[in-house]
């Protein structure tokens with residue numbers, strides 16, 4: 395029987411959680427609000443004594459500059475000194491936001507580094523502000539620094555050669571895609587409502603130059619739920635992951651595809667999040683000695699966030715992740731159409747997707 399390092403040892407699942415993440419203070423009525431972390435904390439509570447706490451520390455400028463331009467770092471710092479201020483219609487900066495955004499990125503780096511080194515099997519970084527919309531040169535979509543992208547670069551600096559980032563937030567992670575679209579060693583895959591904010595993430599965006607084939611977009615029409623999300627993971631994300639052979643899997647874990655979420659129109663349930671998280675956990679166990687980290691992105695319904703985080707931790711801590719039954723994709727369904735379009739877009743680079 396084949397065993398992995400993780401199965402031979404006790405699971406060590408890390409958690410990044412810090413009350414200071416609440417100090418990034420929203421303008422009244424903004425959905426990306428401190429209260430989100432109360433819901434996250436409630437979801438963590440029953441698992442807390444099984445988790446390894448990771449103390450958050452501010453990311454060093456050099457770590458942030460692995461993704462962002464110096465001018466962007468300075469702009470966020472300057473904005474905080476003039477705060478409260480809006481950088482665009484969606485994205486705010488409060489007086490503590492520069493420090494807290496550094497603390498979010500630093501927490502993600504340390505979690506991912508510990509997973510990369512094998513000190514932890516996996517983990518969750520319950521940080522805010524979120525990150526996946528942040529571009530090299532600008533903040534957008536509630537995001538100041540791109541936490542998952544910065545952490546992925548830190549893992550690469552640790553000697554991890556191939557990193558897979560799966561982004562199941564309901565929005566496309568434009569910033570993450572753009573940061574790595576020319577990098578053949580970072581595979582960015584995303585499920586997202588389409589069309590929706592920010593407008594990127596069509597089937598045809600497959601990467602650029604040497605990175606062609608290591609960007610995979612699964613745009614989904616409004617109204618999709620567990621069938622489409624879990625089916626897309628089973629039939630597209632997992633075969634693409636097996637072809638890529640990652641050494642580390644990161645998940646941009648937003649929970650705004652939840653059926654309660656006020657910012658999107660998807661219908662994912664807690665069972666759907668459990669099935670997705672368990673599938674990623676099983677993939678990490680099979681492909682990369684269990685190395686897996688979830689990084690919080692969006693999720694604006696408090697119950698949805700609670701259920702999503704609970705599902706993620708259940709899958710992370712299970713001795714054997716609970717594998718959902720195979721989702722069928724009969725002709726004429728949305729799932730079948732999406733699979734066929736992704737397979738066609740990747741026909742030359744990932745032939746394994748043909749006929750899944």
Ligand SMILES: [Zn+2]
Nearest residue numbers: 563565650692
């Ligand atoms: Zn989102």
